[in-house]
């Protein structure tokens with residue numbers, strides 16, 4: 102490999118191969134096979150390490166010597182916007198313990214398995230209502246805007262105590278925050294608007310408490326309104342964009358793998374396992390989970406020095422043949438529970454029990470109610486979210 | 502088999518509960534792990550080992 106090629110091969114975010122929209126970028130996949138802990142150049146010219154194998158990703162994300170604190174010099178940022186936001190209203194996703202644990206533990210009860218499982222009937226009703234509306238007198242629709250996005254938005258609004266009527270506002274601001282193309286100014290404005298909105302919401306709960314998370318954080322009295330707003334912002338964004346994209350991408354992946362779709366239709370007991378497999382196969386956090394070394398640490402035979410940034414490419418880790426034989430194909434019968442689509446270590450996704458319930462209900466309900474579901478545009482025309490930090494599709498025209 | 506869960510390390514995302522619901526649960530007040538059955542019967546051992554393997558916080562140990 103020439104120098105020019107190797108530099109070119111490891112620019113991040115890396116491009117996927119055309120025609121293979123479900124597979125990680127070939128340059129990073131190649132690295133996993135030949136040079137699994139490797140230097141890469143970020144969009145801004147800075148460099149960082151890519152950690153690409155399953156075992157190494159678990160090691161880094163499980164090791165407190167790798168910090169999630171984005172204010173440390175040298176922290177790798179995937180966009181201009183993220184870099185500009187450093188230090189402004191940080192949330193626990195970019196903090197280390199003990200601060201991270203103290204804040205996260207204020208929310209763990211709300212997302213624990215029992216609590217979320219108890220929400221199934223409510224989530225099912227929401228899914229059915231959305232499908233009633235989508236199919237009413239029609240035979241085609243955009244699955245993203247009519248089902249995949251509103252379902253998790255409704256759920257997270259209910260949990261937080263945010264009025265769903267405001268969804269156009271926060272969905273738009275989230276889009277700006279997650280776009281790789283947004284400028285620093287655009288990101289700052291959106292962030293400020295969201296924070297202002299949530300601060301006012303938190304203030305309003307003081308006189309009129311309800312059962313939502315925002316209201317309970319206010320009642321708890323340990324955080325000020327700005328801190329509560331920052332937490333609310335994290336949950337609001339993490340809570341709807343992720344599941345929405347996973348839902349739409351899952352449907353598309355199943356439509357492209359009709360044998361797997363048929364297995365799932367024939368045996369709905371496969372749904373739980375199939376959702377884990379879809380999380381693994383699609384891994385929507387496709388540009389990596391960022392950390393920075395606080396000490397010299399050897400990973401996969403390479404020494405990562407204190408102060409060097411690391412991106413754990415969970416999408417390639419989830420294709421690691423050592424853990425998932427035949428991992429480049431979708432197999433709804435596979436035991437995929439060891440996937441790292443939700444990350445690993447103490448920052449592993451707080452909302453994963455909720456995401457699982459939403460995805461299981463969404464997939465099961467769609468397959469059951471729309472037996473003739475099909476893509477309504479040529480596959481080549483599907484607008485994939487190459488431009489976003491969370492992968493997925495901008496729209497998914499379907500017919501039934 | 503003896504199962505131990507470290508409540509200090511636990512980050513409460515509940516993967517263990519999904520893998521082995523007869524052995525693990527989460528505390529009502531903060532979602533932190535509790536062990537329901539510290540000496541589970543043989544038929545649950547595999548599920549417990551899987552729970553230990555997927556626990557993101559390395560909070561579960563089996564001896």
Ligand code: HEM
Pocket residue numbers: 169193194195201205257335336339340341343344347385386390391442443444445447448449450451452453455456
């Ligand atoms: C399919 C859906 C989802 C995926 C793939 C996903 C993925 C992730 C990943 C990879 C992380 C780790 C980030 C890191 O280590 O730096 C994370 C953290 C987080 N996620 Fe999710 N997520 C999903 C759904 C949700 C939902 C529905 C919620 C909430 C309502 C949520 C809330 C959070 C929060 C609060 C964190 C930060 C946890 C911490 O730092 O301790 N996520 N998610």
Ligand code: SF4
Pocket residue numbers: 506510511512513514515516517518525533534555556557558559560561
């Ligand atoms: S899997 Fe580990 S971190 Fe998660 S709840 Fe169980 S013990 Fe806690």
